[in-house]
Amino acid sequence: MKSPKAPPLMRYDPKLEEAIAGIEECLQSSYGISKRAIALLLLQGDREIEKLVEAKEGKKAADAVRKIVREVRAGGERSPLYRITTARRRLSEYIVSKVVEQSAPKPKTFSDRLSDWLIHPLWGSLFLLALLYFGFYQFVGVFAAGTLVEFLEDTIFGNYIIPPVERFFNWLIPWAWLRDLFVGDYGIFTLGIRYAIALLLPIVTAFFLVFSLVEDSGYFPRLALLIDRLFKGVGLSGKAVIPMVLGFGCDTMATLVTRILETRRERIIATLLLALAVPCSAQLGVMMATVSKVKGGILIWALFVLIVFLLVGFLTAKLFPGEPPRFFIEVVPLRLPRLENVLVKTWTRLQWYLLEVTPLFILASVLIWLGRITHLFDLVIAALSVPVQWIGLPKEIAKVILFGFFRRDYGAAGLLDMVEKGTIDGIDLITTAIILTLFVPCIAQFLMMVREQGWRVALAIFSFILPFAFLCGFTARHLLLWLNQFGLI
Amino acid sequence: MAHQDKQVSVRRSLGVRIWAWWSKMRQKSLEAPPQKRVAIVGSPNVGKSLIFNRLTGIYVTVSNYPGTTVEVFRGRTYIDGVLYEIVDTPGMYSLLPSSEEERVARRLLMEERPDVVVHVVDAKNLERMLPLTLQLIEADFSLVLALNMMDEAKKAGVQIDTELLTNILCVPVVPVVATTGQGIEQLRRVIHEVAQGSPTYAI
Numbered sequence: 001m002k003s004p005k006a007p008p009l010m011r012y013d014p015k016l017e018e019a020i021a022g023i024e025e026c027l028q029s030s031y032g033i034s035k036r037a038i039a040l041l042l043l044q045g046d047r048e049i050e051k052l053v054e055a056k057e058g059k060k061a062a063d064a065v066r067k068i069v070r071e072v073r074a075g076g077e078r079s080p081l082y083r084i085t086t087a088r089r090r091l092s093e094y095i096v097s098k099v100v101e102q103s104a105p106k107p108k109t110f111s112d113r114l115s116d117w118l119i120h121p122l123w124g125s126l127f128l129l130a131l132l133y134f135g136f137y138q139f140v141g142v143f144a145a146g147t148l149v150e151f152l153e154d155t156i157f158g159n160y161i162i163p164p165v166e167r168f169f170n171w172l173i174p175w176a177w178l179r180d181l182f183v184g185d186y187g188i189f190t191l192g193i194r195y196a197i198a199l200l201l202p203i204v205t206a207f208f209l210v211f212s213l214v215e216d217s218g219y220f221p222r223l224a225l226l227i228d229r230l231f232k233g234v235g236l237s238g239k240a241v242i243p244m245v246l247g248f249g250c251d252t253m254a255t256l257v258t259r260i261l262e263t264r265r266e267r268i269i270a271t272l273l274l275a276l277a278v279p280c281s282a283q284l285g286v287m288m289a290t291v292s293k294v295k296g297g298i299l300i301w302a303l304f305v306l307i308v309f310l311l312v313g314f315l316t317a318k319l320f321p322g323e324p325p326r327f328f329i330e331v332v333p334l335r336l337p338r339l340e341n342v343l344v345k346t347w348t349r350l351q352w353y354l355l356e357v358t359p360l361f362i363l364a365s366v367l368i369w370l371g372r373i374t375h376l377f378d379l380v381i382a383a384l385s386v387p388v389q390w391i392g393l394p395k396e397i398a399k400v401i402l403f404g405f406f407r408r409d410y411g412a413a414g415l416l417d418m419v420e421k422g423t424i425d426g427i428d429l430i431t432t433a434i435i436l437t438l439f440v441p442c443i444a445q446f447l448m449m450v451r452e453q454g455w456r457v458a459l460a461i462f463s464f465i466l467p468f469a470f471l472c473g474f475t476a477r478h479l480l481l482w483l484n485q486f487g488l489i
Numbered sequence: 490m491a492h493q494d495k496q497v498s499v500r501r502s503l504g505v506r507i508w509a510w511w512s513k514m515r516q517k518s519l520e521a522p523p524q525k526r527v528a529i530v531g532s533p534n535v536g537k538s539l540i541f542n543r544l545t546g547i548y549v550t551v552s553n554y555p556g557t558t559v560e561v562f563r564g565r566t567y568i569d570g571v572l573y574e575i576v577d578t579p580g581m582y583s584l585l586p587s588s589e590e591e592r593v594a595r596r597l598l599m600e601e602r603p604d605v606v607v608h609v610v611d612a613k614n615l616e617r618m619l620p621l622t623l624q625l626i627e628a629d630f631s632l633v634l635a636l637n638m639m640d641e642a643k644k645a646g647v648q649i650d651t652e653l654l655t656n657i658l659c660v661p662v663v664p665v666v667a668t669t670g671q672g673i674e675q676l677r678r679v680i681h682e683v684a685q686g687s688p689t690y691a692i
Binding site: 009010031032033034036037040041044046048081085088089091092093095096098099100101102103259261338341359 | 507584585586588589590592598599600601602615616617619620623624626627628629630646647648649650651653654657658659668
């Protein structure tokens, strides 16, 4: 470890130093860090270290240590934590005064002013809307999901890929039941691969590109500041915006990131909201693209999901009592994103997405194929048709919902497929999109929930979400039908 | 460039797991265990992951956004024929943890006893970052202080006398710009020197 040359840089007040020396004497084992550091952590009231010391040194030594810590606590007018922190800060200030030279503070730069605008309630909100409209709606929804998808789906797949593949399998496999696995209605090529490449890939690429660009600019922490108030209303700290915003990237990842939240209460609420009402980028892109097919659909859909998000967040916050969380976030400087970094990031995400999604879609095709042979498929569809028809949706939607069980975006792709074929009307489309959005997003996220919160909480969340999603669909559809009577939509 | 070890366990989905397994198998057939371990620490959003990327050539998602690394990432690199394991840790403000991610970082430091600890700081906010440096010195780690974002510091009119800082702290100080890779070569050299126990900064 370190050479003994280093002079004792940091000195605390005499009483603390005395206590440190006393504690150091009680410690015999090695800790991976110096005894002095251990003593200081103990004085600051670190429970984890206290337990560690008790385990390593035995009860007697631990009691002796506790006695010293208690005496220091009782002795000074300020807590040891405060005294230690202050001493360190003073020394830091002193060092900085020696080594850092700050030339006269510059007038506010453009970047500073921009930063102020971004967190201003009015200008900030306007910017957010503009970003959503141009960046996400126009680029992802209209360009990627419309133009690009049409090109890939109709021209490339429809003309050049599917026909030869079908011919090939027709030639290769004489039995229709086996051929169905590859090129049937739910075949690996005709459904799985086509959905992944022709429908989802262009949308997801466009979305990741915009997302990475915005992320690298440093906008998200400002967004966090902007919507902090909204979050406080639902019982979450502004810090919770981080997992929420990351959730729009990947919910599985975000469920893991809920660790940065300080209390278990916040973590459970955030996990629930992520599972319920935050569609991940892949799904968000596809959902947006799908609901964009109806005029004003994106607005209705977004509004409805937002209301559900706020309502559930608010009620859960009431249900899990706890102290109101503090706001804390580091505002990073605004930076001009570097193209190279943005591209690498987009590429990594795409790679991850394809690796994640393609095997699952193929698996889904295989499972459905097996299900159709054993007639289990019809049974499941019949079971799903019950809530679907209760809501008032056409029976066909049951299939889309089944796809949604594999992944939300798989279901959305099925929905988009129906739109392209023109077999669904506007209200049904929005209703189904809402149900799919509120669904548990994917198997990976569910497993992450289990890992982070345990089986009990994960299953509780899951069994809440399932009927709740259908209930919301029911409400949404009837609300829309009612509004429709007055010609409002 | 070294061979790469991906122990990325953030998204445990099927595809990623297969990929991780494959990389590991490939790795195993190629490599000896690393000889030295280097941990990268620092408060959130100072560029730890980017420095990790630059040192190892492994891509970890980097954002201009605090709190993105929650788990520990590991990579390997050769410096002067010695195989190093580089560990990227979640952000920490202090050795006294106040959140789960800080706890993860501290546990790693205590249990794995890295041969070298690289403390990455934002050169613009040295004053806020030094308390952790002081704690790491107190804790007896073989420390290297990496002053990151030197370009932004210069723009903000902040000038740092790195030589004097080295003398005060008795810790080698390396100015770097992780986004462009400036200073990374020097950082590698200093890590190597410290790991071999012959740091040239000693007065």
